[in-house]
Amino acid sequence: MNRVLRRTWLRLFAAIAAGVIAELCAVGLMALAAWLITRAAEQPALSALSLGIVGVRACALARGAFRYLERLAGHDAALRAVARLRPEVFRAQLGRPALRDGDALSRLVSDVDSVQELLLRCLSPAVIALVVATGSVIACTAVVPAAGAVLAAGLLVAAVALPALAVLSHRQDRTAADRAELAVAAADLVDGARELAAFGAVPAAVARAEQHSARMRRRDGRAARRSSALLAGGVLLQGATAVAVTWSALLAGQSQTGAAVVGFLALAAFETVLPLTDAARRWTEHRPALRRITELLAAPPIALPQVNSERIALHDVSAHYDRPALTDVSLTVEPGRAVAVVGASGAGKSTLLGVLAGLAPVSAGRVERPETRAVTQDAHVFSATIRDNLLLAAPGADRSQLERAVEQAGLLDWIRRQPAGFDTFVGESGQPLSGGQRQRLLLARALLPEPDVLLLDEPTEALEPELADEVLARVRHARAGRTTIVVTHRLAGLAQFDEVLVLDAGRIVQRGPHRELVAVPGPFRDLWEAEALTNSAIRAHDDPNAGGGGATVDPAQPCGVLPRPDDHRTRRPAARR
Numbered sequence: 407m408n409r410v411l412r413r414t415w416l417r418l419f420a421a422i423a424a425g426v427i428a429e430l431c432a433v434g435l436m437a438l439a440a441w442l443i444t445r446a447a448e449q450p451a452l453s454a455l456s457l458g459i460v461g462v463r464a465c466a467l468a469r470g471a472f473r474y475l476e477r478l479a480g481h482d483a484a485l486r487a488v489a490r491l492r493p494e495v496f497r498a499q500l501g502r503p504a505l506r507d508g509d510a511l512s513r514l515v516s517d518v519d520s521v522q523e524l525l526l527r528c529l530s531p532a533v534i535a536l537v538v539a540t541g542s543v544i545a546c547t548a549v550v551p552a553a554g555a556v557l558a559a560g561l562l563v564a565a566v567a568l569p570a571l572a573v574l575s576h577r578q579d580r581t582a583a584d585r586a587e588l589a590v591a592a593a594d595l596v597d598g599a600r601e602l603a604a605f606g607a608v609p610a611a612v613a614r615a616e617q618h619s620a621r622m623r624r625r626d627g628r629a630a631r632r633s634s635a636l637l638a639g640g641v642l643l644q645g646a647t648a649v650a651v652t653w654s655a656l657l658a659g660q661s662q663t664g665a666a667v668v669g670f671l672a673l674a675a676f677e678t679v680l681p682l683t684d685a686a687r688r689w690t691e692h693r694p695a696l697r698r699i700t701e702l703l704a705a706p707p708i709a710l711p712q713v714n715s716e717r718i719a720l721h722d723v724s725a726h727y728d729r730p731a732l733t734d735v736s737l738t739v740e741p742g743r744a745v746a747v748v749g750a751s752g753a754g755k756s757t758l759l760g761v762l763a764g765l766a767p768v769s770a771g772r773v774e775r776p777e778t779r780a781v782t783q784d785a786h787v788f789s790a791t792i793r794d795n796l797l798l799a800a801p802g803a804d805r806s807q808l809e810r811a812v813e814q815a816g817l818l819d820w821i822r823r824q825p826a827g828f829d830t831f832v833g834e835s836g837q838p839l840s841g842g843q844r845q846r847l848l849l850a851r852a853l854l855p856e857p858d859v860l861l862l863d864e865p866t867e868a869l870e871p872e873l874a875d876e877v878l879a880r881v882r883h884a885r886a887g888r889t890t891i892v893v894t895h896r897l898a899g900l901a902q903f904d905e906v907l908v909l910d911a912g913r914i915v916q917r918g919p920h921r922e923l924v925a926v927p928g929p930f931r932d933l934w935e936a937e938a939l940t941n942s943a944i945r946a947h948d949d950p951n952a953g954g955g956g957a958t959v960d961p962a963q964p965c966g967v968l969p970r971p972d973d974h975r976t977r978r979p980a981a982r983r
């Protein structure tokens with residue numbers, strides 16, 4: 407953090423210096439004005455007042471000019487700091503666990519903005535207040551020592567006790583949490599409107615959102631009352647201290663002029679110190695953001711995978727999100743091999759693919775890999791034509807290449823049926839695609855540039871079993887001789903792969919050609935047998951005359967879908983997104 411802000415400190419120092427001069431001028435202006443008024447009441451010769459008149463004028467002009475300079479230099483410094491910090495923060499985030507939701511992402515953006523707030527509305531006012539208050543106390547003490555002590559006491563309460571109360575009051579303030587809850591409730595109402603209506607749950611959901619809103623209103627009211635009380639307390643303290651300072655000056659034998667000068671000086675000094683209450687509240691509000699950014703920047707950089715190898719090799723690679731997702735995985739895939747990755751849900755298949763693609767965090771170990779193309783489950787379909795979506799991967803591809811890619815992905819017939827063909831507009835603001843169409847479009851886009859290494863995460867998950875097998879077979883055929891790694895839940899068609907990796911709880915528990923894995927007892931064989939039993943039970947249910955019991959496992963036969971105890975996706979026709 408310091409490294410990023412280093413070049414900012416000088417500008418910020420200049421801004422603070424300008425702020426200090428502006429506030430000292432404001433204090434001087436008040437003190438001189440008090441002197442001028444009380445001296446004028448004594449009706450001296452005009453020449454006796456001229457110095458005071460010039461002084462008031464000079465202080466007023468200088469105060470305005472230096473306040474302007476302070477704003478200019480302060481905002482310049484803060485904006486430069488934020489401009490430098492933002493790319494650093496994004497860079498630090500690269501390679502770390504992906505932020506899972508928009509809220510976290512926007513926090514990353516607003517966290518950086520908080521630094522600007524902290525510099526301009528907390529740090530700068532605090533330093534200015536400290537210097538000006540000290541200067542005012544010294545000046546007051548020089549005129550009347552007793553009054554200086556009273557002023558010091560008053561300022562101390564305003565600078566310490568009121569901000570402390572503001573911090574305490576802010577800690578009790580749950581407005582931010584309430585706002586977040588209300589936002590979630592509102593998002594549920596909007597996004598889930600159809601489901602709520604279908605289940606007759608709209609009134610209950612609206613009532614819940616209204617409860618949040620009412621609670622927030624009540625808490626907002628309480629917070630506003632607390633902050634007004636602190637404001638009023640500050641103003642009362644300011645007045646009481648000014649009166650006490652004036653009084654103590656008179657008691658010390660000062661003239662009315664001297665007493666008025668220190669009294670007004672005290673009033674002006676408070677003007678600089680009272681904003682500390684608000685600064686303290688802001689500090690409490692923005693400090694967590696500063697902590698998050700400091701931690702992110704201080705964390706050691708994560709080594710990104712090396713992209714200079716012909717083959718893919720993982721050496722004792724581990725990957726963590728908030729808990730381990732891959733543990734000590736070692737793997738070599740020579741160029742041209744076709745590898746299938748199977749395993750239960752949450753076994754770490756997508757993470758492994760992400761590591762191979764350089765998209766998932768590596769917390770230990772070493773990755774060697776060539777340039778890869780990866781199709782992740784949440785790959786994006788752009789609001790554009792089918793052609794534009796495809797050309798994104800290979801801008802120079804001609805029509806026959808486009809047709810070949812979509813044919814391999816099993817989408818050519820559907821595109822031909824569209825009136826606009828390849829010019830059909832799809833995506834957010836275009837024609838809605840079914841899960842299977844979307845998935846095949848993404849697959850075609852990945853196949854189009856014919857990459858040397860292609861990583862596919864469940865590329866046929868949303869397709870009907872027969873079509874899924876057909877598409878996978880076409881992909882294998884099209885990719886013959888090129889490295890292809892496919893995460894899949896379907897056991898059918900695995901015989902086409904050179905090797906099958908079985909993952910369990912983040913570790914590779916078995917690997918080898920399909921025929922070898924299925925021939926020996928082990929995790930893969932268990933999955934295979936379980937699948938065979940499931941399939942025969944389904945067949946028996948569909949056709950009671952066919953007989954369902956006593957299923958035998960024939961390693962030569964495809965099994966269908968890999969069973970997962972908690973799996974709902976095998977029955978779900980649409981893609982996850």
Ligand SMILES: Nc1ncnc2c1ncn2[C@@H]1O[C@H](COP(=O)(O)OP(=O)(O)OP(=O)(O)O)[C@@H](O)[C@H]1O
Pocket residue numbers: 503504506727728729730731749750751752753754755756757758
């Ligand atoms: N971005 C993430 N942040 C935090 N945890 C994650 C993230 N992605 C995956 N995980 C966790 O890592 C573990 C492995 O997840 P992964 O998606 O790799 O499994 P998978 O075998 O592909 O599962 P599935 O078959 O359901 O897609 C899981 O426990 C999952 O909850």
